[in-house]
Amino acid sequence: MVSIIIKVQDLIDERGLSQKQLAEMTGLRRAAVSEICNNLRTSINREHLEKIAEALNLSNINQLIELKVEQEE
Template sequence: MHLTIRLSEVLKERGMTQKQLSELTGIRPAAISEICNNQRTSINREHIEKIADCLGIHDVRDIIRLEK
C-alpha cells in the first residue's frame, strides 16, 4: 500500500495553477511541484493544512489516497 497525493487533479478541478497555490499558501513552488508529481517521500503537516485551507478542503481524503 502507498499514499498518492491528488493535488494536481484537485488544482485542475478548481482551475488553479501550482504557481497560484504557491503564492496563496506561501509554500515554495518547487515543493508544490514535488507534491503534485508525487515525488515527495514525506509531506509537512503544515503544508497539508495550508493547501487544504486554501482549496476549501475539509476532508483530507479529497487530496490524499491510500492505494494498493
C-alpha cells in the same frame, strides 16, 4: 503493496488553478508545490498539507490523500 497518493494536482486542475497560484495562495515555495503535485516527495510536512487544504477549502482529508492498495499476485 500500499502507496499513498497525494491528489493536489487533480484538485488544482478541477479548480482551474496553476501550481504557481497554489504556491502564492499557501505561501509555499513553487518547487515544494511542484514536488507535492507530482508525488515526488517521500515525506510531506503536515503544515504544508494543512495550508493546501485551507487554500483549496477542503473539508475531508480523503479529498487530498488516497491510500492505494494493490493486490499481490
